[in-house]
Amino acid sequence: MLAGIQERIDQLTQELNDYNYQYYVLANSPISDYDFDLKLKELESLELEYPQFRDPNSPTQKVGGDITQKFRTVAHRWPMLSLGNTYNEQELREFDERVRKVVGDQVQYVCELKFDGLSISLTYEDGTLVQAVTRGDGVQGDEVTNNVKTVRRIPHHLKKGNYPATFEIRGEIFMHRAAFERLNKQRQDAGVQSYANPRNFASGTIKLQDPKEVAKRPLDCFLYFLYADNRNRLFASHWESIQAVKSWGFQICEHTSLCHSMDNVFSFISHWDTARHQLSYDIDGIVIKVNDYAQQEELGFTAKSPRWAISYKYKAERVETELERITYQVGRTGAVTPVANLKPVLLAGTTVKRASLHNANEIARLDLHEGDTVYVEKGGEIIPKVIGVNGEKRAIGTAPIVYPSVCPECGTELLRQEGEAVHYCPNEDGCKPQIVGKLQHFIGRKMMDIQGMGDETIETFYKLGLLHKIADIYSLKEHQEELKGLARFGAKSIDNMLAGIEQSKSKPFEKVLFALGIRHVGETIAKKLAQHFKTIDQIIAASAEEMAAVQDIGGRIADSVYNYLHDPQHLLEIGRLKEAGLRFEIEEQEVVLAGDSLMGKTFLISGVFADFSRDELAQLIESHGGKMVSSISAKLNYLVAGDKMGPSKLAKAEKLQIPIISDQDILNMINP
Template identity: 65%
Template sequence: MSSTAIKDTMDALVNELNQHTYNYYVLAMPTIADYEFDQKLAELNRMELAHPEYADPDSPTQKVGGDITKNFTTVKHRWPMMSLGNTYNEQDLRDFDERITKALGSNFEYVCELKFDGLSISLTYENSRLVRAVTRGDGTKGDDVTANVKTISNIPHKLKSAEAPELFEIRGEIFMHKAAFNRLNIEREELGEITYANPRNFASGTIKMQDPKEVAKRPLDAFFYSLNTEKEYFKTHYESLQELKKWGFHISQDTKLCNDIESVLEFIHYWEKRRYELGYDIDGIVIKVNSFNQQQELGFTAKSPRWAISYKYKAEEVETVLNSVSYQVGRTGAVTPVANLVPILLAGTTVKRATLHNANEIQRLDLHIGDRVAVEKGGEIIPKIIRVNFSARQPGALPVIYPQNCPECGTELIRKEGEVAFYCPNDEGCGPQIVGKIQHFISRKAMNIDGLGDETIVAFYQKGLVKHISDLYTLKDHQDELKTMERFGEKSITNMLKGIELSKQMPFEKVLFGLGIRYVGETVARKLAIATGNIDTLMGLNAEQLTAIDEIGQRIAESILEYFGDPAHIQQIELLRTHGLQFVAEDVAVILESDKLTGKTFVISGVFEQHSREELKQLIEKHGGKILSSISAKLNYLLAGDNMGPSKLEKAQKLNIPFLTVEELLKLLK
């Protein structure tokens, strides 16, 4: 290979790997498997050693983690968060053991720990209190996410033990349990939002959210595995873990002391078979020399300790045959392709189907019916096709073509600019959408109607008893017909009708959420109800007025306008109103703390580091101020945060509206 070709290859690898690193650490949306990334990184490292004159100072071989997101304060780590050397084979572990034995002799122990697949975090405690939580970042500095981390229930804010050092850092991994991941991803899918590929991405995306109140709604967990202090408090790593447990930290029970490399390999093989039985994801095993004195003796390379290594499991994959592709229509009309496979055993379960996500994925894989495909579970909860064995493709195999029309009702599918999913717009005439919409309406987080379940709604739809949400409130007129249905006795019917009647008392925000407007989740529905007070005001708002409401972006505003622009939806709302449902928000009395802002009007816009917009709204109202939804000449102040919309900024400047920071607002209140 010529010098030019070598340099071009190295530059291309640097650019590709830096992009993958950004996708993984900053966007929390990786586009490459860990094993593939590590192989490319190893290739680049070999080329840099052979041709140091072409090495790029921005090479990912010189970095530990990813870049810093711009949404949080950057904090320098007191002790760098170094990465570990990775291996996927036993011989590398034996070579590692040989190096350790050569340096220390035979008198040492290893500690074997599960390698959790989550987000690395460093917590600082001073005088037994949590004062700071920082992400790995680039290894030397990371993002301050203290407010978000404090919402995780098993992370102590104050330690149980008085024996803890005055100042220390503890390192760990934030993760999400598989059951919680499944539940939350289903909710995202129902709202038409992009689902996360695995729990690690979901946990990482959650920790990077701006509003700690939203973070608190997502059940995160954390394991801790490393203590950093100014002076030595313990002789061994294993001893420090036992003490950390007494201080109140969540320490994995599945940690083992090993006297030799054979015991280490036995531990690795044990968990390779049983890792899928855990309620959370692991992607390997971490092996550390136990003695702190021996760790110091072994020292560090530029980016990793010489006394530790991680053995990573390859994601389990199996080859099978693609029989067909079917298409599922969700409640919001999104059409999801699903691969139907010749059944295989994968990661302890029989797999017959695999997600294909969207039309782009079908095109990327170049799928044909009858293809031999590699299916992976790995960190994915739902199996997915990762590649096609093109050499085994049969002559004349038909390509998989994403449909142009809804597979259920035949309506032409549409895809909006900037979205990956095609969806069916016929929400009032497409069977799965109708059923899904009614199932959503009766769900616990919406109208919470006792005596009704998903299967019952399907049966009612098939029998022609319900075709719209409003039909639930006319079921009392069909009791004779209900009695002829299987599993519907008089008591069941009475309970169901009672539940339907009681649902009329549910507050406006629940009704609004129950309508199933695309992108209007539980939180958004609550904010809309508070901001507008009633359905008529909400229906009368334009795009600018909607986006002036806390957390309502352009996409949500467009969806709301589109929903209320459909006469069929307005008809349903009027029918529900005649049945007695609540379309006016309950008045919440504001107890005034002072009258310092009486007669003053405010618009709140942008992102605020220490406060949510709802908190600022409440603060202003408690002191007599009034919140407006849009900028006009009547406005007294614009409370401005970061990333404010350019149109609002321009309009406020034209009208000479005074700008306030949060600090200036607090000064007014003093």
Template identity: 65%
Template sequence: MSPQEQIKALTAELRQHTYNYYVLAMPTISDYDFDKKLEQLSALEKQYPEFADPESPTQVVGGDITKEFVTVKHRWPMLSLGNTYNEQELVEFDQRIRKAIGDNFEYVCELKFDGLSMSLTYEQGKLARAVTRGDGTQGDEVTTNVRTIHSIPKKLEKGGYPDLFEIRGEVFMHLKAFERLNKERVDNGEVPYANPRNFASGTMKLQDSAEVARRPLDCFLYGLYTEKTLFKTHWESLEAVKEWGFHVDNHSRLVSDINGVLEFIAKWDTERHNLSYDIDGIVIKVNNYSQQQELGFTAKSPRWAISYKFKAERVETELQAVTYQVGRTGAVTPVANLKPVLLAGTTVKRATLHNADEITERLKLHEHDTVYVEKGGEIIPKIISVNLDKRKPGAKAIEYITHCPACDTKLLRTEGEAAWYCPNDEGCPPQIVGKMQHYIGRKAMNIDGLGDETINTLYSRGFIRHISDLYHLQDHITELKQMDRFGEQSINNMLDGIEKSKQQPFEKVLFGLGIRYVGETVAKKLVAHFKTIDNLMAATAEELTAAEEIGGRIAESITEYFADESHRQEIEKLKASGLQFVAEEKELTLASEKLSGQNFIISGTFEKFSRDELKDIIEQNGGKILSSISAKLSYLVAGENMGPAKLEKANKLNIPIISDDELLAMLS
């Protein structure tokens, strides 16, 4: 491959990795490997500058701008830092500093949080705007979402701050919160996030701030920007912003030389495992602001700061077997069972393998392979690669199973998805038990007196096979009293809890059914749109996607679920037991009747309003919302990113297409 072709290929590859990391929040390469490829590209561009792309990843801070939010230009660019993975390069960095400004300076050492960079603007002591880093020059305004983070002050109480300033930091998620929320995603049949950083980043990109508020994010602030310099040093500014009420990490240290830096790094290379959040390195900054100005900037990063990144801890061990777990949605997850080995302070016996492609394509695993296991930013250890030099002669390649390990049903794989599924949801024990455990859970039906172990016992004894069977347990009181740990009081508590669950609102019941991809938020959206279970069961895929935030994948899952006659029969049994399958209607007070007799559909995204808000405006003024485009439709209220099929159909029927502003003009 010629140098020109190498540069072109590396540029394209790094752009894709940058997009995966910053925009999709789903990196497919480690930070270390990314930086090494970036160094390789930089060396080639210096050797062959005539082939370098002006928009090369070596010149541009990573990250495109997502379309869901307003784009805001940064008053001060949010530059990235140069990275290093070894101490010798830190010593060389120190020598360059000394050569430029002499020996009379200090460093501030800070933990490098593994989260999402955020810039906050305060005006007159109030939070005015929050913007993501984006491409370093401009980012996405996410103020509404950031206001849900408790550790970020919305209004400053103490004085001393200027009328206008920016403060920058990192939004992140604590490890325990990540584990809990990720488990909920798995239970809901959703794809889990790889690590807390991705979860925090994905959360910030949600358009529903109410959902953001349900996810416990935190934020450390570490950089003050003002028009007029208020302090002589970075350390003084950190102390000041603490006084103003900002959440600043207390582990930062002021050191006098490179030896102090190296001691700080050595300490946290070990101590980081005791933190409640992830760090992936240490940031080193020259303390004095005037010395920072003297040192200046490159096109991409400041010359007065550098990031030392820890290598992800990696150990070698033997793969003993691959086993398979079946979730309540039928997804089959492979797990690597390992010879126990100490990694990052804990004994590791298992590692995630994600899906079939991981086993057969990426790793090409063979029986009893010697594997490298890593636990970097990921909570669950991951197999990185295989030590081919230690592969046993004649070892057989591991083939992904073709039938369910629990019920022997042939597995299916939906086009475009990585996971294999067992379709036997009515006869596969882990799915049956898992769905009932989900149904009784706190966020679903919240049934007191019933727990996961009780569900297991009741299923194994043959008392329950479907959710509807819970509502007939009173028919088995005599048999229950003869069982261990089923005293009269515990049986009464259980039956009382089951009876009370009949009062739970429709959205809780719908979420409790455990339909794949129908999580807590999606269930609320569906109930708000369709009002009754009969409407929902009768809805076409097109009518489903007309509901707010319901995409094609969710619509397909719902139509498949209700196409199964056994599921429809189960709904009828639950109806007969007295469960709620109609939305609780709030009394609507009309603001006017200006839209009376007119029918609307709302499609796309809007800058000023959510679709629910526009729906409320229409209904409060006498209009009606339809679920699909037909000749009955009076107006299509169109925002950005509206589906082309809807637009085409509306034009074919000569239906007026209006904006949200034109809708409001009809009311004025």
């Protein structure tokens, strides 16, 4: 009897999942809603009585949970970095050359379709989905677990298997075109604004607060990358891991391919340039990943992306439209950016009215004239840009576009530094967009993250004369009663904002340094400067040459930081921020060393080790006083070499006569 019940549950599960696919993906209804509901109710009752036979992917499990009032921000254990892009064969061959220079010629690549959707990270514990987090800023994202549980292809529970106790799997949530068109038509018929494209629809859906509403919208998901502790001990390669992931019950794109040569890669790219139009979902390119995990570790990362992967973008859609006029935007650093205002035109599913022109050089290169008919593309399928002019349609006697010599906002004469293409307004203390932009940058999520204070609030307070310098933010409490009397600002919202300002004083030094808005200093550079010099006073005391010697800083950034920190007005501002209680020094953690046998020695780890992961080995070295470095130089004391070490590192170490040791040598040095 039980065998018959299990067979009926399996049959209903398969039938209903197939009907869902037909309805949501193919926009086809093979049975009536009434008959579907009868089958679903039968399955629900059987599963309730015999839960041991319930399939983790049962359609009864995808109905949504409680309403989410606010999405929780969650830090990624492994950063969700973006990929570098290329648009031509030559750049892809250069990527391959860079890879081979580091790891040698024995390289395989995995080629994957680049889905146009929403990146998601899923965490499983003991085979159960416990957390789903969006990419966010790559360091942290929004926890959307209840919403993601409604996606039919994402299992809540895995069947027994050889997967790790805890692991993270990443993928892309998307919507099939047929389902998008059907739902958009429903919105149009209901008089509700339609979505521009399936990606926007999928992204908007995942951010709905009511999972039951999310469950009504047909989302799909492909998974494509695994993270776990000691992953290299489980699998030798990316290809091996995704085959295992498929066996665990995850949906992997069937079109993923293992390529043994660049010729194979180019064949894959060429095939899908045409075949992508027959897919039921949108892709905008191909992702190419080094297959071998040890080689991936050897290649490492830049601040923004892995060196072992790249995306090849297909040629963007191009349209023709009329240039109505050019306006100029002034950013917080004073950079003046020209913007083409266009006659509205449909491009890649969205209506485009404005497009980037980058700088004066680009205007000159295009030889733009007033009223020109221009060609517009979406660079990387995201930002529209003017790429050319249809000269045959140019009216006789039209004047060429002349880049302004003064700031369009404050009238100050523009400057253009040698070797740079961008014009700048130097009037940072009297130019409104710069003042407001710096204030808005300061309060941003990745900077001081001041809760209860947004861009519109900054604009309002600037107009009222309450804010001019960033240090003024910390004087707002002195105007508390005045603020509560403002229109559209209730007492509770003002209290919340002031509490957010107070909480921001606990932000670490690198966040404060980034928030200052120093030109060329992004999040990563701010962190490197803070970690190297420890305090703002030591950065101020350093020469530009000393700053440039810090890894990844370089001369241009060093000059910018030096000039900023030797401006009397900026030093006055920093002094006010210090008085307000902001942190301008690294909070040193007291480190209890297990020993000092490696004190004063520098180490670089390369390759794969049988008894340690690279992180474990690095922790062992640092716990005995050793210092880890990221590159080979004459200052390196030891290169710790494992299997599959890159040939370029080996050759450089031998040339500089740097001792090459093993993990066992490290143990012997610690315990002589």
